[in-house]
Amino acid sequence: xxxxxxxxxxxxxxxxxxxxxxxxxxxxxxxxxxxxxxxxxxxxxxxxxxxxxxxxxxxxxxxxxxxxxxxxxxxxxxxxxxxxxxxxxxxxxxxxxxxxxxxxxxxxxxxxxxxxxxxxxxxxxxxxxxxxxxxxxxxxxxx
Amino acid sequence: xxxxxxxxxxxxxxxxxxxxxxxxxxxxxxxxxxxxxxxxxxxxxxxxxxxxxxxxxxxxxxxxxxxxxxxxxxxxxxxxxxxxxxxxxxxxxxxxxxxxxxxxxxxxxxxxxxxxxxxxxxxxxxxxxxxxxxxxxxxxxxx
Amino acid sequence: xxxxxxxxxxxxxxxxxxxxxxxxxxxxxxxxxxxxxxxxxxxxxxxxxxxxxxxxxxxxxxxxxxxxxxxxxxxxxxxxxxxxxxxxxxxxxxxxxxxxxxxxxxxxxxxxxxxxxxxxxxxxxxxxxxxxxxxxxxxxxxx
Numbered sequence: 001x002x003x004x005x006x007x008x009x010x011x012x013x014x015x016x017x018x019x020x021x022x023x024x025x026x027x028x029x030x031x032x033x034x035x036x037x038x039x040x041x042x043x044x045x046x047x048x049x050x051x052x053x054x055x056x057x058x059x060x061x062x063x064x065x066x067x068x069x070x071x072x073x074x075x076x077x078x079x080x081x082x083x084x085x086x087x088x089x090x091x092x093x094x095x096x097x098x099x100x101x102x103x104x105x106x107x108x109x110x111x112x113x114x115x116x117x118x119x120x121x122x123x124x125x126x127x128x129x130x131x132x133x134x135x136x137x138x139x140x141x142x143x
Numbered sequence: 144x145x146x147x148x149x150x151x152x153x154x155x156x157x158x159x160x161x162x163x164x165x166x167x168x169x170x171x172x173x174x175x176x177x178x179x180x181x182x183x184x185x186x187x188x189x190x191x192x193x194x195x196x197x198x199x200x201x202x203x204x205x206x207x208x209x210x211x212x213x214x215x216x217x218x219x220x221x222x223x224x225x226x227x228x229x230x231x232x233x234x235x236x237x238x239x240x241x242x243x244x245x246x247x248x249x250x251x252x253x254x255x256x257x258x259x260x261x262x263x264x265x266x267x268x269x270x271x272x273x274x275x276x277x278x279x280x281x282x283x284x285x286x
Numbered sequence: 287x288x289x290x291x292x293x294x295x296x297x298x299x300x301x302x303x304x305x306x307x308x309x310x311x312x313x314x315x316x317x318x319x320x321x322x323x324x325x326x327x328x329x330x331x332x333x334x335x336x337x338x339x340x341x342x343x344x345x346x347x348x349x350x351x352x353x354x355x356x357x358x359x360x361x362x363x364x365x366x367x368x369x370x371x372x373x374x375x376x377x378x379x380x381x382x383x384x385x386x387x388x389x390x391x392x393x394x395x396x397x398x399x400x401x402x403x404x405x406x407x408x409x410x411x412x413x414x415x416x417x418x419x420x421x422x423x424x425x426x427x428x429x
Contacts, residue, residue, distance in 0.1 A: 043399030058223040066219035077351035080344040095336040113186030193381040201366040208363035256329030
């Protein structure tokens with residue numbers, strides 16, 4: 001089985017956002033896989049995907065605090081500045097966290113750990129909606 | 144061919160640990176693949192997997208030094224502090240290094256470069272044992 | 287369909303280099319896939335692959351400025367120093383950006399976003415040529 005589908009995530013403010021439910025609901029065919037993979041790919045260069053703690057909103061806030069400190073907007077070495085002070089740091093953060101997640105599928109579900117959730121990492125102040133391309137493949141469960 | 148198996152890594156102290164042999168020995172079915180992929184997925188949010196230099200223990204020690212400096216425990220902006228001062232930095236480091244590795248398989252073996260080894264990145268002071276979910280798929284070699 | 291091929295990238299100076307065309311031209315079989323994945327894997331521990339902005343050379347220059355600042359060569363904590371002052375920072379940067387890219391394939395082409403290009407991240411001053419192992423798999427388009 002192979003399936004590919006675009007998922008459009010609605011605009012979010014700059015920060016880290018839990019989107020597990022939104023992604024899973026867009027992929028009901030997960031239920032047909034006995035064993036396989038789900039690949040989620042963000043088609044942008046200023047936002048990213050990662051997995052992290054799915055319970056405490058303060059974890060997601062602290063991610064934003066750290067990222068803004070580690071890749072500062074006012075660094076003296078930026079030369080790509082025409083698209084706003086949040087733009088070049090957004091490109092760096094996007095590559096640090098990465099554009100895709102490869103997630104194992106087992107018995108019709110994402111085989112995540114108890115505390116793992118999917119984060120949309122929005123690095124622009126006004127990034128707009130974001131396009132994910134999801135690809136599923138694997139061995140189907142018998143009917 | 145599809146295969147999925149949980150691998151339990153024994154507890155390690157905080158730091159970067161070479162686990163290539165442990166992982167390969169848990170996956171004898173690698174030998175049956177002519178060409179394929181091995182996906183290793185850590186089911187935790189405070190530990191990670193990466194590939195790096197498999198020879199010098201001082202490389203792994205320097206990884207720990209850099210990580211502790213780049214994501215400091217005493218940063219003034221942490222708000223998620225109830226689980227210990229090593230917890231929130233561990234979440235950040237886990238996302239920077241990533242929860243999974245996708246490794247090519249060729250002629251029955253992981254097709255790693257000469258110097259590449261699999262690191263378990265343990266970011267908690269006492270992380271306990273860690274669960275990996277390994278998924279293999281690809282084209283089988285003829286008997 | 288499964289295909290695996292080594293791609294040798296010619297030596298580049300330290301920095302971030304756009305290699306999308308070079309990679310795509312080495313993989314004409316992409317055209318045969320209706321839906322699938324392309325996995326690119328760098329077989330080294332001091333260089334990496336990432337996706338980022340494919341238009342402005344100043345983005346790639348700013349990546350190098352940030353990386354050299356975030357992982358400084360003169361940090362007092364390095365102990366792995368026998369291979370040159372650029373070596374240990376190169377190992378760290380390689381793991382931060384990652385050794386592989388998993389890219390969706392749709393209708394015979396890499397399904398990248400408009401602004402996404404493949405970067406070779408060369409972290410050594412004189413890294414020499416770099417070996418990628420490319421693996422393609424998926425569902426073939428009917429003839």
